[in-house]
Structures are given as C-alpha cells and as structure tokens.
C-alpha cells in the first residue's frame with residue numbers, strides 16, 4: 001500500500017514541497033536551539049514550559065479523539081463511521097508523532113532522552129506518558145494498517161484485531177488522562193491542581209479532535225473523488241457540539257469554585273488569564289467566545305446539514321480549543337509563579353520556527369497516511 | 383561530592399535489580415545494596431554515615447528573619463554563588479541557588495502587612511530540601527534524588543532537562559541552564575563542577591562541604607542569622623532553638639515538610 005504515496009497530482013506534490021520547505025526552516029531553527037540551548041526560546045526561570053509543551057498537550061487530545069468514532073462504530077455498530085474510521089486512526093498516528101516530536105524539542109538535553117528508559121521511574125507521570133503515548137501510536141498503526149489491508153483485499157479483518165480495537169478505547173482515554181495528571185498532581189500550581197482537569201481535557205479534546213477531522217475530510221473531498229458521506233460528518237458535528245458544551249460546563253464549574261471560594265492561590269491565575277493586563281487576556285476571551293459560538297452553530301441540526309456552517313462551527317471550536325490548551329493552559333499555570341510574581345511569556349520567532357517545522361513534519365505524515373487511505377478506498381471503489 | 387555521586391549510581395543500579403514496593407518511609411538504613419527505593423514513593427539514597435565529615439539523621443536549616451539584613455543576605459548569596467560556580471545571568475533565564483525576597487512573596491498566605499517591620503522586609507530563600515519533595519516525585523530519570531539525611535541532590539549527568547521538577551517545585555527553587563553557563567562565570571572554582579547547558583540545578587545544602595566536615599557557605603558567613611543541624615538529634619542546637627522560638631515554614635499546607643525553618 002505504501003506505493004500510493006508515490007503517485008499524486010500536482011497539488012499533492014506541491015503541498016509536500018511546501019511541507020518539506022517548512023521542515024527545513026524548522027530544522028535550521030532547531031539547529032540553533034541545539035547549539036545555543038533553550039535560551040533561544042521565550043521561556044524563563046519562572047515560565048519553564050512554553051509553546052512546545054502546550055502543543056504537545058493540545059495534540060494529545062486530537063490524537064485521542066479517534067475514539068469518538070471507534071465507540072459508535074464498534075460498540076454501537078454505527079455503520080456511517082465505517083468508511084472514515086481509518087482517517088481517524090491515521091490522524092491519531094500523525095498526532096502522536098507530533099506529540100513525541102514536541103516533547104523531544106522541549107528537552108534541554110535531548111541526547112540523554114533514553115535515560116527515561118534506562119532509569120525507568122514509575123513515580124513520574126512522564127514515564128507513564130511515554131508508555132501510553134507510544135502504546136497508542138503502535139495500536140493505531142497496527143489497527144489502521146491491518147483493517148485497511150483487509151479492506152483492500154475485500155475480506156473481513158481478522159477476528160483478533162478486535163482485541164486491539166477495543167483496547168484502543170480505554171487507551172485513548174488514558175493518553176489524555178495521563179497528560180492531565182502531569183499537571184494536576186503538582187502541589188502549588190493552583191491553576192492546574194484540580195480534579196476535573198482530566199475530564200476537561202477529554203471534553204475539549206473530543207470536540208477539537210473531531211473538528212479537525214471534519215475539516216480534514218472536507219479537504220480530502222475537495223481534492224480527491226473520495227466522498228466521506230454526509231451522514232458521518234453530521235454525526236461527528238453532533239459529537240463536537242456535545243463535547244464542547246460539556247467542556248464549557250466544566251470550565252464554568254471551575255470558574256464558580258475558584259471565584260466563590262476566593263482562595264488566592266487558585267484565583268490569581270484566573271485573574272491573570274482573564275483580567276488585568278497580561279499578554280494572554282485577549283487570547284483567552286477570544287478562545288472562550290469562539291468555543292461558545294462554535295457550540296451555538298453546531299448545536300442547531302440544520303446548521304450541521306449545511307457544509308459551510310459545519311466547517312465554520314468546526315473552525316471556531318478548533319481554534320478556540322487550541323488557544324485554551326495550546327496557549328493558556330501552560331502560561332496560566334506558571335503565572336503568577338511560586339512567589340506570586342508575574343513573568344510574562346511570549347514565544348520567540350525561533351521557537352515558533354521550530355514548532356512550525358514540527359507541525360510540517362506531522363502534517364507530512366498525516367498527508368501520506370491519508371493519501372494511502374484514500375488511494376485504497378478509491379481502488380476498491382467507494 | 384564525586385564520591386557520593388558514584389555511590390549513588392551504584393546504589394541506584396542495585397536498586398533497579400531488586401525493585402522494592404516498600405514506601406520510602408520504611409526503607410532500611412543506607413548501606414550500599416540494602417538501600418532500595420520505593421516503587422511509588424520518592425526514591426531515597428544513602429548518604430555517608432561514617433567516616434569523615436558531618437552526618438545527620440535529617441539536616442535542617444534555620445533562618446532568623448530578624449537578624450538578616452540586606453548586607454548579610456548579599457554576603458550569603460555571594461559566598462554560595464561564587465563557590466558553586468553559579469553563573470551571573472541578567473535575563474529572566476537566570477540561575478539562583480539562594481536569593482532574597484520580600485516576606486510577602488516568601489509566605490504569600492501566612493503574612494499580613496502589619497507584622498513588625500512590614501512585609502517588604504526581605505529574607506533568604508533557597509531549596510527547602512523537603513521531606514516529601516515533589517521535584518523528586520516527578521523526575522522521570524531519578525536525576526534529582528533524596529538522600530537519607532534529607533538532602534535533595536542533582537545528578538547533572540543524568541538530567542535530561544525536561545524541567546518537570548521546576549513545574550513541580552512549589553517554591554521556585556530550581557533553575558535551568560537555558561544556555562552554556564561557563565561564559566557567565568567570572569572566576570570558576572576548580573573544586574566544584576560547572577554545569578552544562580540543558581540541565582537543572584539548585585542548592586544542595588553544601589553536601590560537598592558537609593563531607594569535609596564544614597557547614598554550608600551561607601551559614602558560615604551569615605553572622606549567626608542562619609543555623610544548620612540535625613533535626614533528629616534532640617540535643618542539637620537547632621532543636622533547642624526550635625523549642626524556644628516561634629518558627630514557620632513555607633507553604634506548610636502542601637505537605638512537603640520543608641527542611642528550612644524561618645524564625646519570626
């Protein structure tokens with residue numbers, strides 16, 4: 001099936017060329033980081049994690065969201081997802097690769113990466129994150145590949161693959177849960193120390209992930225003759241509306257608890273993010289409004305019928321969730337710092353350059369996997 | 383210091399072989415292979431109990447907030463930073479092992495503005511060498527570890543620079559080498575290792591001095607404003623002071639059990 005990535009039209013090759021160029025830019029920036037250290041980033045003693053770790057956190061969610069199709073398809077026999085499930089699985093593969101690249105980019109001493117394996121430390125959540133992420137990567141490569149191959153040969157996939165498919169359901173939940181546990185188990189970080197953080201992460205991921213997938217499928221539809229089927233896209237839109245509503249509800253729960261209890265160590269972070277003159281204030285309001293508008297659009301059934309409205313709703317939800325997790329979650333956690341001082345964090349150009357290169361690499365993987373999936377689907381004649 | 387590190391590596395190696403499920407609090411006394419780490423608890427490692435040097439069941443530090451003056455504070459900071467090759471970096475990517483902070487920043491939830499002298503008054507802050515150190519709990523490589531005598535140490539050769547420990551420390555005690563520190567050290571002391579870019583560092587309670595039978599640098603130059611001793615020895619000076627004066631610790635509600643006490 002791999003040969004499918006070698007055949008494509010001008011648009012395909014042009015897109016790959018753009019991605020490769022961006023990867024080259026990223027490589028140059030990363031080279032600078034390797035030589036000079038993380039000093040090329042905007043991070044500091046007080047805000048010691050930044051854009052990289054935030055992207056990782058967000059993308060874990062996008063990866064986990066494949067489960068929003070696996071559950072209906074395999075537990076409820078919802079046939080409409082049968083056709084597009086492979087895209088969810090391959091998307092998960094690309095997103096986990098992105099996560100791993102972002103973690104490595106964030107390491108101060110990447111040459112010692114293997115120390116995590118040489119000196120396994122189960123009391124560290126990072127150890128478990130490594131296990132669940134790599135496990136999820138393997139499960140999705142495996143399941144995606146086997147089912148696609150069976151599909152191509154027009155036979156039923158082997159019965160034992162079901163085991164891995166069912167396994168992928170709790171496993172998907174685990175990757176985002178463990179990622180939340182990285183943060184919410186830390187004493188003294190009031191913004192993160194909160195038992196509903198994992199549920200919030202999952203809810204916003206189950207909105208942002210399918211939103212991304214819908215946009216991806218519309219792009220596939222526009223650039224190839226493959227039709228994902230309106231029914232499936234509409235249903236995914238419904239999932240997004242509910243998941244994002246739950247996320248907003250959970251945010252409101254937190255807003256109430258934090259404000260009504262009035263405990264400074266929790267309150268300060270919210271005030272920094274939403275009031276005052278911090279750099280993130282406009283972003284956070286934009287994020288919340290976009291999520292809210294996205295829900296308003298997608299919750300109305302007739303809007304989900306219309307391609308344009310569906311795409312709009314997805315864009316709003318996706319960008320809103322990205323700002324919330326990809327910018328606010330990390331910045332808000334570190335500011336104010338342990339001594340109640342405010343140190344602002346703004347990523348530098350080089351830092352964004354590295355991130356851009358990583359994103360390009362992830363999208364390269366996504367493009368090629370999607371190409372394979374579309375190629376097989378069209379070959380069999382869907 | 384080199385010696386302790388080597389010993390630690392040996393102990394860690396053996397501990398991996400005989401991984402123990404016992405919680406750290408019930409660990410056996412540290413004698414080579416007998417020291418093991420709990421699977422779900424912070425790992426603990428033996429500190430030299432015999433031979434030369436100072437030994438304790440649990441090292442703690444007392445800081446007398448009334449005796450400290452800005453001048454003494456600066457002396458302490460200089461003594462520590464020059465002798466530990468701490469680079470002098472002016473940006474917010476700076477490195478600090480010990481530094482001065484206003485009281486209301488040090489004790490954000492324990493102070494009110496009407497205390498004698500006001501809360502703008504500064505005091506010294508450094509790593510608290512917590513009994514339950516969150517930094518050790520989260521480190522994915524055991525590059526930061528706790529000795530049996532309570533000192534929380536760093537293995538600069540093992541740290542991968544993930545900075546998880548910095549997120550976990552509720553006191554902001556840790557610094558990261560965002561850049562190569564060496565160009566920023568004026569006169570490097572050959573006796574103490576310089577660090578490389580990409581690793582985390584912090585105060586180590588002058589473990590290298592204790593091994594030589596000396597007290598930490600800051601204590602030595604503090605003109606009596608700081609004390610150092612064994613919490614587990616009822617006859618020790620620090621225990622006597624704790625019994626006679628009112629003392630507080632930073633963020634006690636977090637359960638970290640800091641080993642640095644502030645006399646008020």
Ligand code: SF4
Nearest residue numbers: 509510512515517551
């Ligand atoms: S003060 Fe911070 S760095 Fe020091 S032992 Fe406690 S948690 Fe670790």
Ligand code: SF4
Nearest residue numbers: 521541542544545547
């Ligand atoms: S930065 Fe180093 S010491 Fe800190 S948690 Fe990571 S590996 Fe451990």
